[in-house]
Amino acid sequence: MTFHVITPRRARQDYERCLDYIAAHSKPGAVSWAKAFDKALARLEDFADTCPLAVEDDRVDFEVREIPFKTRRGLKYRILFTIQDGSVVILHVRGPGQDYLESEEIRRPE
Numbered sequence: 001m002t003f004h005v006i007t008p009r010r011a012r013q014d015y016e017r018c019l020d021y022i023a024a025h026s027k028p029g030a031v032s033w034a035k036a037f038d039k040a041l042a043r044l045e046d047f048a049d050t051c052p053l054a055v056e057d058d059r060v061d062f063e064v065r066e067i068p069f070k071t072r073r074g075l076k077y078r079i080l081f082t083i084q085d086g087s088v089v090i091l092h093v094r095g096p097g098q099d100y101l102e103s104e105e106i107r108r109p110e
Contacts, residue, residue: 014093
């Protein structure tokens with residue numbers, strides 16, 4: 001099954017914060033990170049339903065999955081998402097060192 005990936009405003013803001021932070025330290029690093037992110041999104045189009053549940057799944061009343069991805073330097077990031085009506089809805093992008101989200105920080109997609 002092929003999934004349509006939807007990136008709502010909140011997830012785009014997470015993406016932009018990560019990208020801006022990395023770009024402030026390394027422009028090539030930001031380009032590399034964006035490519036790794038895009039590859040993860042491409043994997044979601046085909047394999048979203050095989051991704052594991054995120055830790056945050058236990059904190060809300062709907063399914064939250066994650067797809068991890070790494071930078072060239074090995075830093076681990078996570079894309080949190082849910083599957084809704086045959087689409088993947090990105091909920092958040094989390095970087096290394098960021099805590100797991102609490103239930104009030106995760107909203108069910110509309």
